[in-house]
Amino acid sequence: xxxxxxxxxxLEPVVGNSGFVTPDVGFLEGLREITKDNDALLVFDEVMTGxxxxxxxxxxxxxxxxxxTTMGKVIGGGLPVGAYGGRRxxxxxxxxxxxxxxxxxxxxxxxxxxxxxxxxEILRRxxxxxxxxxxxxxxxxxxxxxxxxxxxxxxxxxxxxxxxxFFTGNxxxxxxxxxxxxxxxxxxxxxxxxxxxxxxxxxQFEAGFTSLAxxxxxxxxxxxxxxxxxxxx
Numbered sequence: 486x487x488x489x490x491x492x493x494x495x496l497e498p499v500v501g502n503s504g505f506v507t508p509d510v511g512f513l514e515g516l517r518e519i520t521k522d523n524d525a526l527l528v529f530d531e532v533m534t535g536x537x538x539x540x541x542x543x544x545x546x547x548x549x550x551x552x553x554t555t556m557g558k559v560i561g562g563g564l565p566v567g568a569y570g571g572r573r574x575x576x577x578x579x580x581x582x583x584x585x586x587x588x589x590x591x592x593x594x595x596x597x598x599x600x601x602x603x604x605x606e607i608l609r610r611x612x613x614x615x616x617x618x619x620x621x622x623x624x625x626x627x628x629x630x631x632x633x634x635x636x637x638x639x640x641x642x643x644x645x646x647x648x649x650x651f652f653t654g655n656x657x658x659x660x661x662x663x664x665x666x667x668x669x670x671x672x673x674x675x676x677x678x679x680x681x682x683x684x685x686x687x688x689q690f691e692a693g694f695t696s697l698a699x700x701x702x703x704x705x706x707x708x709x710x711x712x713x714x715x716x717x718x
Contacts, residue, residue, distance in 0.1 A: 493526030493552075494519075498543035501533040501692035503660040505641065505649020513549040520552075526575075532557035532567075533692060536608055538645040546644070562600025566591050613697065617646040620704060621695045624648060627708035635715040637670070646695045663690060670718060677714030683707055 498513055500506035520527040529551040534543040536559045544550055553571035560568055567589070570576065580586045591597065607613070625643035628650050632639040638654035651657050652667040652674070671689040678685055683706075686693050 488523055491523065491525050493528055495528040495530060497530045497533065498547065498549070499534050499538060499644060499647065501647065502690065503663045504651055504657065504666075504690045505643070505647060505692040506657055506659065506663065507642065507644060508547070509658060513543075513547050517549050517551075526552040528553040528555070530555050532559075533647065533694075535559055536605070537694065538647055539614060540608055558597075559604070560601045561594070561597030562604040564594070564597035564600050566594060566597040566601070607697070614645055616697065617695060618644075620699055620701070621646050621648050623701070624695060624699075624704045624707060625650070627704065628711050631708055631712040632715050635712070637715060637718075638667075648693045648695070650693075651689065673718040674711075674714055677718060678710060681710035681714060683710050 494516055496516070498508060517527055519525075529542070529544055531542045531544070531554050534546075535554070535556045536542065539546045542554070544554065551571070552575060553569060555567070555569045557567050558565055560566060577583050578585050621643045625641060625648040629639055629641055632650070632652075637652060639650055639652055640654065640656055641648065641650035643649075651663060652670045653662075653665045655662050655665050657663050657666075666689050668689055675685055675687060
């Protein structure tokens with residue numbers, strides 16, 4: 486591990502940039518322990534997972550607290566903005582309190598902040614995450630079932646509003662596993678779904694997301710379209 490030479494470990498706690506990949510049991514906890522033991526920072530990229538898989542993000546979902554967290558446009562209600570935060574002694578290094586200069590063109594943008602505050606208010610309403618979990622699980626399981634019924638090898642799953650499906654029979658634990666997917670088949674599936682009027686993430690190596698706007702009717706129509714497409718590829 487090159488002890489004493491690694492300043493920090495940065496990762497997506499639930500991977501979305503290799504497709505949807507959940508952490509193995511004990512993985513995040515192990516990283517937390519190793520980084521503490523070696524006086525290194527643990528940094529969670531919660532651009533995708535923040536407020537999406539729970540109100541407190543992946544760190545709340547898995548009960549693992551990083552030293553720093555990065556967030557994306559979810560805090561602006563989808564508008565362009567980003568933020569980071571962490572332990573007091575780290576954040577006090579940032580100007581004007583400390584010597585590290587940081588500034589951003591969109592920092593504190595009134596429109597983005599207003600949209601972000603409203604989004605967070607909505608997410609705090611009772612039953613919000615139960616609804617996201619139910620709808621996303623219905624979609625994920627429906628897509629996997631449709632693919633298997635059509636004779637395709639697939640794997641995948643979901644957490645709250647985040648899901649994914651790989652065209653491989655292997656359980657995907659990491660990027661190497663994800664690369665065993667049939668990319669040509671995914672391309673045909675994606676094109677077929679577009680022709681059905683359904684836009685999915687255009688890469689096998691991207692996670693999918695649902696929202697509170699998605700209805701059971703939307704999910705049923707998506708699964709029905711997937712059955713038609715999967716039967717033809």
